[in-house]
Amino acid sequence: MAEIKDPENTIIIELKDGPVTIELLPDVAPKHCERMKELARAGAYDNVCFHRVIDGFMAQTGDVANGNMEKDFNIRAAGTGGSEHPNVPAEFSKLPHSRGTIGAARSANPDSANSQFFINFKDNDFLNGQYTVYGRVIEGMEHVDAIQRGEPPMNPDRMISMKVAADA
Structure with a gap:
């Protein structure tokens, strides 16, 4: 089990193969x-x-408008939406996009991040300073590595649930 230092700032994503702690x-x-x-x-x-x-790059998810497999799901639309909340401005830092880091997905506009994010499969230094890094996988990266590949995947994996550890 991962050592959770700050439950309020720890996310647990349940995937088909097991939990991922961020x-x-x-x-x-x-x-x-x-x-x-x-x-x-x-x-x-x-x-x-x-x-x-x-x-060899990353796994992207988080389109809460189009990617929910319980709603009127359309894999072709997934990736085009966000939440009902306003976009989040870029928070670029010196942190590298290394394996297991969480990056904010966005359009060409640096201030267009909303709900989508990606998890880096490997060090992706070419993203440094261009996309916000705001978390890192501390346990369960093997479950991320097992996510079905594709753009879009034929049978996409999903986040079964996502919880803040303080609420679990």
């Missing part, structure tokens, strides 16, 4: 961390698919 970095990207916790507490990430999973 340590949020509120000192680096407070607005992004708050948004993830807000949406997790609302259950918005539950049953949301991984709509873009590129081998």
Whole structure:
């Protein structure tokens, strides 16, 4: 079991193969961390698919508008939406996009992050300074590595649930 130092800033994502524990970095990207916790507490990430999973790069999820496999699910639309909340401005830092880090997905506009995020499969230094890093996997990366690949995947994996550890 991962040692959880700060339950209020720890996220647990349940995947088909097991839990993934993420340590949020509120000192680096407070607005992004708050948004993830807000949406997790609302259950918005539950049953949301991984709509873009590129081998040797990253797994992207978090389209709470189009990616929920319980709603009117359309894999082609997944990846185009966010939440009903306003976009989150960029919180760039010196932290590298290393294996297991959580990055904020966005459009070409640096201030367009909303609910979508990605988990890096490997060190992706070319993303440094261009996408907000706001967390890191501290346990369960093997479950992330097992996510179905594709853009979009034929049978996408999903986040069964996402919880803030303080609420679990």
